Amino acid sequence: MRLLLLATVFAACVFPYVAAGRFVCYFPNWGIGRQEPWQFGVDNIDTKLCTHLVYAFADLDETTFKIKPNNPAVDIDQEFYRKFTGLKSQNPSLKTMLAVGGWVDSNINDKYSQLVASRENIDVFVGSVVSLLKEYGFDGLDMDWEYPKSDADKTGFINLMVALKDAFAPFNYILSAAVAPITTDLGYDIPALETTADFINLMTYDMHGGWEPDMADHHAPLRKRSFETIDYNVESSVHHWITNGLSASKINLGMPLYGRSWKLASAMTTPPAPAVGVGAPGPFTKEEGYVSYFEICQAVQNEGWQVVQDPDQFIGPYALSPTDVVNWIGYDDITMLTTKSNYVLSKGLGGAMVWEISLDDYRGACGAGMNPLLTAISRIVVA
Template sequence: ETVEDHEQAVVCYVATWAVYRPSRGRFSLDDVDPLLCTHLVYSFLGMDNKTYTLMPLDYEYDVNKGGFEKAIGLKKVNPRLKVTVAVGGWTEGSEKYSRMASSPKLRKTFIDSAAAFLRKNNFDGLDLDWEYPANRGGKPEDKENFVHLLREMKEAFQPYQWILTAAVGAGSSTIDTAYDIPKMSEYLDLIHMMGYDYHGKWDQETGHNAPLYARIDESPVQQTLNVNFSVHYYLSQGAPPEKFVLGLGLYGRTFLLTNSSNPGIGAPARKSAFAGPYTREDGFLGYNEICEKLLTEKWSLAWQAAHQAPYMFKDNMWVSFDDVNSLGLKVAFAQRLGLAGVMVWSMDTDDFSGQCGNRYPLLNSINRNLALHAKSRFQERVSTTRPTMRPITQTSKQSTPWPSVRPSSPSSLWPSISDNLLFFFIIISDRLL
């Protein structure tokens, strides 16, 4: 299945620096499959801290080697693809964006430069990735000024029908300080929640990069660090589900255990972790690196039942990540809540070249699950408009939760064959009883 088989958003960020990765990790825009995404987000542009205008962060690749032009050219394969550009990112910081947003004059300078850039390069819109208002050197008034920036930017974009989106943090403290959710929702076309980086080497204990749900043995604070809490928190604060996009991480977080005989969740870990051969970032492994390790090395693979996500370990190395099964559960979660769709950070760390099997296993699985949901919704609509006179014979089907860790997809469980689904077992901590 592709994006043509459903009507949900699949927003694909591309880390353009992936072109500098070695060997099988090198990813260029030629490797993009445009039929797997509804939106492609070219990441990143920056802002000049003196002129407060938009600027390429890699002029050689973006301009001289035609990066912008190649991105727009992907629309020839998928004419419905929207190609936007992201401004900001973690390394750009927050302080200079705080200064810009605090001044009506500087906001206009920034917006004018953004509009000129979009016109010149034929992008469909802009994604603001300010990480984060009122944090990391920002000021408390950033929360209000961010809304001013969005409102003025939307007004400037409307004549051209450009898309305006934002990538937003998932932690409740960030949400509270950075975002006036009802007001910013008025001006944004889509809100991309970064539903990952809940845990990492900075915790000095093992944790999952993107837990779907909390464990009952976690502390009250830790129980807020999961996708379920973050999404419901945004919705409870006024985020419209039809504009809300759940971010999925196509990568894992790595740890080094202090004691290899204790490889569970919450085990003590060192300050530093380990890097992969392609992404070469301490504490980080792309899914393409993870699947190669699982194929070629002897790792133990485990499933955290409460988090509904996998992790793996070997000697003192430990990795939490998402796979086809856990992403399928997250997609189903997004669909149950009526969200606009999902986004991925980032498609260059999927197994894009098919080293472990088929190309883009994660993005293909995401689209397959979205298409399955679309088909089931269609079947529901058909069944409600077609009355039946036959007597109903009630059947039951029993299911255990562990098929989600088998190679087959959870989507193999078809609701049409049963009236009642009995789901075993009750989860208490990390054990199944």
């Protein structure tokens, strides 16, 4: 008994945190359209790393207010919905969910505000969601409205969540929501979300980006830096949600598997660095100011990009191109995501979330194995 007690005390000292247990991973239905060899489909998913996979995205029909497939040619005709939910045959404990909304669909007129403003529209939407989840075998829904903004939105969003929760109860469907990191000007009733959502996916990234074309800075800082005058970072965001009524155990901390980039205006590289606009697109993701981890690590490995680390780990690294006009990319690497994963445990959060799995080095091109970022998170948060 004495030896067992000593062993328990030793384990508590060496391993002070208990694994959070939840790891939510978004899957994009558009990755299949990429140029080879970096196409990403359902068959590329490693089912052992995440506890919850979320299919992004379904849309809201602005006329009928029903949920609908975003890309029927992929979702239905190529059977991505069925293949996705069928992944549970490889891992029976895996949960496969469907997300509705996302940045693009949320910003097509004000249809989400119209949805939640009408009880009739809510009922139509909820009924269509239940039917779709049942037809394709999903385990739940992630509401990704970016973002409710007004008092009417705040009330309507909770009415929608309550209606979904009630309709989901007979089927044991999971209900989650993806939310902004800081909600000062946004329409979230946090105590009400505490009672309606099974968990919250906190989007603690994109705190800086191309909408700030004159300044290169890291888009997912862990902590407030000395030059900053506002609290806009992972730590302050978690504090905000918890102090305003959300249980720590319901929070999944969002982590990016991509970087935000700028073209520098001078020799100054330390963030915030003067910039002249967003950086060049990645060769496969092809979006200005946005670069996947698999593109970043290959640029560093093969093209002579310089990596600068923050010794204090307040932010992840940034990479600098060896070109005349320097491209600056701030991103999270294995080291930073390990730090953030340990932060999840230290704060007693429910788990981690990533946007999104097709951006990792899933082919192992950079020598750290397949899916090195997902693996680093999973080993800490899930194990």
